[in-house]
Amino acid sequence: MARAVSTRRKIITTAVAWAIGLVIFFPIFWTILTSFKTEAQAINNPPLFWGFDFTLENYAVVQERSDYMRFLWNSVIIAGGSTFLGILVAVPAAWSMAFVPSRRTKDILLWMLSTKMLPAVGVLYPISLIFVEFGLLDTRIGLTLVLMLINLPIIVWMLYTYFREIPIDILEAARMDGAGLRQEILYVLTPMAIPGIASTVLLNIILAWNEAFWTLNLTAASAPPLTAFIASYSSPEGLFYAKLSAASTMAIAPILILGWFSQKQLVRGLTFGAVK
Amino acid sequence: MATRHSRSAARLMMAPAVILLMGWMLVPLTMTLYFSFKRYLPMRGDSLERGLDWVGFENYVRFITSSSFWPSVQATLLIVGGVLVITVILGVLLAILLDQPFWGQGVVRILVIAPFFVMPTVSALVWKNMMMDPVNGMFAHLWRFFGTQPVSWMSDASVQSIILIVSWQWLPFATLILLTAIQSLDSEQLEAAEMDGAPVLARFWFIVLPHLGRAITIVILIQTIFLLSIFAEIFVTTGGSFGTRTLTYLIFQRVVDSQNIGLGSAGGVYAIILANIIALFLMRIVGKNLDR
Numbered sequence: 001m002a003r004a005v006s007t008r009r010k011i012i013t014t015a016v017a018w019a020i021g022l023v024i025f026f027p028i029f030w031t032i033l034t035s036f037k038t039e040a041q042a043i044n045n046p047p048l049f050w051g052f053d054f055t056l057e058n059y060a061v062v063q064e065r066s067d068y069m070r071f072l073w074n075s076v077i078i079a080g081g082s083t084f085l086g087i088l089v090a091v092p093a094a095w096s097m098a099f100v101p102s103r104r105t106k107d108i109l110l111w112m113l114s115t116k117m118l119p120a121v122g123v124l125y126p127i128s129l130i131f132v133e134f135g136l137l138d139t140r141i142g143l144t145l146v147l148m149l150i151n152l153p154i155i156v157w158m159l160y161t162y163f164r165e166i167p168i169d170i171l172e173a174a175r176m177d178g179a180g181l182r183q184e185i186l187y188v189l190t191p192m193a194i195p196g197i198a199s200t201v202l203l204n205i206i207l208a209w210n211e212a213f214w215t216l217n218l219t220a221a222s223a224p225p226l227t228a229f230i231a232s233y234s235s236p237e238g239l240f241y242a243k244l245s246a247a248s249t250m251a252i253a254p255i256l257i258l259g260w261f262s263q264k265q266l267v268r269g270l271t272f273g274a275v276k
Numbered sequence: 277m278a279t280r281h282s283r284s285a286a287r288l289m290m291a292p293a294v295i296l297l298m299g300w301m302l303v304p305l306t307m308t309l310y311f312s313f314k315r316y317l318p319m320r321g322d323s324l325e326r327g328l329d330w331v332g333f334e335n336y337v338r339f340i341t342s343s344s345f346w347p348s349v350q351a352t353l354l355i356v357g358g359v360l361v362i363t364v365i366l367g368v369l370l371a372i373l374l375d376q377p378f379w380g381q382g383v384v385r386i387l388v389i390a391p392f393f394v395m396p397t398v399s400a401l402v403w404k405n406m407m408m409d410p411v412n413g414m415f416a417h418l419w420r421f422f423g424t425q426p427v428s429w430m431s432d433a434s435v436q437s438i439i440l441i442v443s444w445q446w447l448p449f450a451t452l453i454l455l456t457a458i459q460s461l462d463s464e465q466l467e468a469a470e471m472d473g474a475p476v477l478a479r480f481w482f483i484v485l486p487h488l489g490r491a492i493t494i495v496i497l498i499q500t501i502f503l504l505s506i507f508a509e510i511f512v513t514t515g516g517s518f519g520t521r522t523l524t525y526l527i528f529q530r531v532v533d534s535q536n537i538g539l540g541s542a543g544g545v546y547a548i549i550l551a552n553i554i555a556l557f558l559m560r561i562v563g564k565n566l567d568r
Contacts, residue, residue, distance in 0.1 A: 030402075096286035115297050122527070122547045234511075
């Protein structure tokens with residue numbers, strides 16, 4: 001923007017923007033702050049913004065009492081595994097749709113998108129039934145599969161929009177030079193596709209990590225990820241502010257960091273390429 | 277220049293994704309459709325092995341005529357509508373603000389976007405306890421500071437509370453998309469209008485808003501699809517009481533709590549039809565984009 005902006009206007013904009021930003025961020029800030037307080041200070045009146053005894057005890061207690069690492073591990077396996085499987089299935093599909101499009105490509109893409117619109121609650125019972133039948137209920141592999149399937153349309157779409165930006169001329173040049181399908185993929189396409197695949201992986205890990213319908217409904221004792229672990233704090237006897245805060249902070253920290261790297265991809269991925 | 281060889285290879289490469297999604301869609305859908313025409317109460321001894329009674333459209337009729345149906349439709353409309361209005365209006369304003377030059381743009385952007393990355397169960401619990409608790413919540417402290425009686429948010433203003441929590445989660449999404457759209461606006465057009473003496477409001481109304489039209493439509497459609505199926509936010513806060521039982525939550529309760537599979541399945545079919553109507557509009561827009 002080449003427009004000259006007066007310093008006064010810039011100062012006002014800065015003040016307003018920062019005020020709004022801080023208000024929106026406040027619940028997260030407050031949670032992180034509270035996680036370092038003692039339980040008594042966490043519910044102090046008036047609320048303490050400074051001058052409290054900084055403690056890491058809550059983190060230790062959460063880990064010790066509820067075996068936090070186990071839930072974290074479940075989250076990592078489920079989010080990572082479903083993303084890996086999804087990419088494995090989606091890359092060939094998106095590749096062929098982007099480079100060998102047929103008349104039906106558009107219909108197939110739109111149909112894939114439509115499966116994403118299926119309300120989960122409408123198929124909750126059938127899925128549980130199938131899970132019980134195949135011994136998948138409350139297992140990490142079962143959740144991994146479900147999360148892979150619900151995010152597969154987004155992965156295919158995102159990859160498709162990235163692949164389509166790869167200039168087709170390069171592929172044709174490679175073909176003229178006698179490159180086979182395998183060489184084409186390995187030496188020409190892969191290096192150009194890596195950034196797109198990386199962003200897709202990033203966004204999908206975020207979506208899988210935060211998924212909170214199937215993770216709550218298909219797990220009990222052995223496979224719950226962090227979403228379900230946090231939900232167990234909603235019962236009154238489990239409610240301690242500082243510990244809830246510590247558990248929450250640990251659950252959201254990895255994704256907050258990943259998320260900040262993926263702002264741009266978020267727009268593209270969640271609008272199915274309609275807004276870039 | 278696709279050869280026949282590469283065509284069949286392409287089909288083969290597409291097959292796993294297509295087959296998986298086809299199975300994921302058709303199998304459970306067929307089962308839901310099947311159950312919706314059956315009397316199926318596992319707690320009362322109905323079982324798949326012994327066969328279920330065909331009841332025709334009874335479940336469909338009973339789902340709509342039950343006393344909790346219309347309140348749930350109302351709750352759904354209130355929550356989805358409320359969140360849409362808040363996120364779109366605030367999203368447009370925030371996007372315009374963040375597009376202005378100011379110090380620390382990058383940091384403020386991060387602060388604004390952060391809520392989107394918080395998992396639903398965490399944001400619901402943090403809001404319920406740390407912000408809205410009538411004794412120790414931040415709102416209660418604020419209310420007391422200004423000398424008024426703190427509000428029991430979750431029971432006295434339950435629907436508003438859910439709207440607030442969910443809006444907080446989705447405002448970043450709307451802002452981010454609208455900001456991306458605003459940044460593609462030709463600034464020369466705005467400058468020309470400014471030089472011709474068009475006031476700020478006129479510039480916003482006649483240039484910025486029309487430019488954002490498509491992005492706003494997309495935000496509304498995508499959010500509607502996600503908002504219709506919000507679950508965790510209600511599950512960990514009110515559990516569907518105090519007028520927050522949405523259509524999704526009602527179906528969930530029919531299936532899981534009262535174990536009336538037939539009735540729940542009929543409700544599920546309604547939800548699927550509703551989602552598909554909205555999806556149709558979204559797909560038309562997304563599809564148009566594919567042709568370019």
